[in-house]
Amino acid sequence: MAGYRDRLREPATTIWEATFAHPFLRELGAGTLSRERFVYFFRQDYLYLVDFARALCLGGMKADTMETLEMFARHAATAIQVEQQLHAGFAKRLGLSEEELRATPPGPVTKAYTTHLVATAQTGTLAEIVACVLPCYWIYWEVGKRLQQCTPQDPLYVDWIATYGGEEYGAVVEEQLKTVDRLGPSATPSEQTRMQQHFLLSSRYEYLFWEQAYRLEAWPI
DSSP, rough: OHHHHHHHHHHGGGHHHHTTHHHHHHHHHOOOSSSHHHHHHHHHHHHHHHHEEEOOOOOOHHHSSSSHHHHHHHHHHHHHHHIIIHHHHHHHHHHEEEEEEHHHHHOHHEEEEHHHHHHHHSSOOHHHHHHHHHHHHHHHHHHHHHHTTOOOHHHHHHHHHHHSHHHHHHHHHHOOOOOOOHGGGSHHHHHHHHHHHHHHHHHHHHHHHHHHHHHHOOOOO
C-alpha cells in the first residue's frame, strides 16, 4: 500500500538501485565475495549496531504514544541482541574473538554514518528520527529478499541472507514503515524537508558502507 514511505523513497531510487547492484552484494549472493571483505564488513557492522541502538533509544525518548515507545525500546534491544547473538555466532565461525571485535577501529564511513544517526536522534523530531533510521531497516530487508533467490555455496553467506530476508525481520521493518506513514503527512513542511534530507543521506551512507567494505577502506592519514 502506498504511503509516505514512497514519498521518501522515490527521490532515493538511483541510490538504492546502485546499492542493489553493488559488487559486494552481487558477489555475496554468488558466493564469490572474498572472506576478507566480509570480515571487514562484519566488524564495522558490529560497531555500527551499537550506535544504531543508541539512536533508537533517543527516538524512544521522543515517542508520541506508548506503542511507539515500546517499538523503539524493543528495536533497540533487538539491535543489541543481534550484536550479541548473531555476531557472536558469526564471529566464532570467522575466528574472531569478542575482544577483537571491540578493538575494531571504526572506518571513515562507519564514523560518519553513526555520527549522522546519533546527531539526528539528539536534535531532530520523532518523524525526522524515523526517516533517518529507516534506510538501514528497509534496504537490508530489500537486500535480503533479493538475495534469497541466490544460492551461494558458503553457508555463512546463506545464513546472513536468511537473517535479513526472513519474515521475522520483515515484520520489524514494517513497524517502522507504518510509523513513517503515520508521522509524515502531519509533519510541517520544513520538517518534511528535513525528513527527506535525512533519508537521502542515510541512503547514501548505506551505499558507502558496502563500498567501504569492498575497498577495505582505511583512514588515509
